Amino acid sequence: MADVLVVLALMFVAAAATAAVLNRDPARQAVVLSLLGLGLAVAFTVLQAPDVGLSQLGVGSALTPLMILLTVRKVRKGKGRGRE
Amino acid sequence: MNPWLGGAALLLVGGLGPSLWAAASGGAGRRVVAQNMATLLLCLVFLLLAQGYGRTAYVDLALVVAVLGPAGTLVFARLLLDRDSGDPPGARWLTPVVAVATPATVIPLCIVTGPGRATVKLVVIGLLLLAGGVATTRAVRRG
Numbered sequence: 001m002a003d004v005l006v007v008l009a010l011m012f013v014a015a016a017a018t019a020a021v022l023n024r025d026p027a028r029q030a031v032v033l034s035l036l037g038l039g040l041a042v043a044f045t046v047l048q049a050p051d052v053g054l055s056q057l058g059v060g061s062a063l064t065p066l067m068i069l070l071t072v073r074k075v076r077k078g079k080g081r082g083r084e
Numbered sequence: 085m086n087p088w089l090g091g092a093a094l095l096l097v098g099g100l101g102p103s104l105w106a107a108a109s110g111g112a113g114r115r116v117v118a119q120n121m122a123t124l125l126l127c128l129v130f131l132l133l134a135q136g137y138g139r140t141a142y143v144d145l146a147l148v149v150a151v152l153g154p155a156g157t158l159v160f161a162r163l164l165l166d167r168d169s170g171d172p173p174g175a176r177w178l179t180p181v182v183a184v185a186t187p188a189t190v191i192p193l194c195i196v197t198g199p200g201r202a203t204v205k206l207v208v209i210g211l212l213l214l215a216g217g218v219a220t221t222r223a224v225r226r227g
Contacts, residue, residue, distance in 0.1 A: 001086050001089045001090065001093070001136075002089065004093055005089060005092065005093050005096070005133075008093055008096050008097060009096065012096065012100060012101070012104065015101075015104060016104055016108075019104065019107075019108035020108075022108070023108060027112070027163075027164055028112065028115060028164075030160075030164075031107050031115040031116065031118075031119050031160060031164070032104075032107055032108050032115075034119055034156055034160075035100075035103065035104055035107050035118075035119060035122055038100075038122055038123065038126050038149075039100070039104075041126075041145070041149075042096065042100075042126065042129060042130075045130065045133055045142065045145060046133065048137075050139075050141065050142050050144070050145055053145055054144065054145060054148060057145065057148050057149060057152060058148065058152065061123065061149070061152045061153060061156045062152045062155045062156040062159060065156060065159060065160065066156075066159045066163075069159065069160070069163040069164060070163070073163060
């Protein structure tokens with residue numbers, strides 16, 4: 001049963017990473033990236049490394065998407081100002 | 085075969101898989117709803133894993149997800165959603181799913197754990213999940 005969980009978690013991580021690459025809009029990529037972070041946390045936990053999973057959750061679920069979205073917003077505002 | 089791990093595997097395939105599909109395709113609203121659903125279900129997955137592996141320390145992961153998941157969703161709702169696009173598709177399912185799935189997972193775990201500090205922790209996580217589900221549903225609907 002434990003092996004099945006490991007395989008499922010790794011398949012989820014692979015699917016999420018592929019989806020993150022195939023999406024081209026950075027803001028939407030951030031959503032998929034946050035799901036990839038969650039999947040990695042599950043993968044670490046089923047591999048019996050919950051401490052790594054804990055830090056992955058902290059970084060991956062809220063902090064990275066926040067930084068990406070703020071950057072995207074800043075860049076788009078800068079572009080709009082440049083055209084005027 | 086361990087039924088708790090089986091439940092976690094089922095939730096991983098049946099809950100997080102469709103969430104990933106919804107988050108990878110469709111409009112911004114649908115993606116945010118899918119991300120929210122994924123964090124809520126992931127919390128339950130961690131609770132089931134903790135029971136399945138027999139390690140109470142793993143419950144901490146569920147606690148962190150219950151706090152950080154809604155925070156992440158609020159970030160997306162604030163920065164990604166349009167103000168006047170109305171209800172994103174699937175938003176009305178969030179609260180019912182949380183209201184059914186959380187007690188369905190937490191109450192059996194409480195019964196197995198028995199009275200004590202661990203049960204209080206489980207109840208706190210369940211309440212955090214319910215509160216997070218309601219708060220994020222409101223935020224997503226308001227846009």
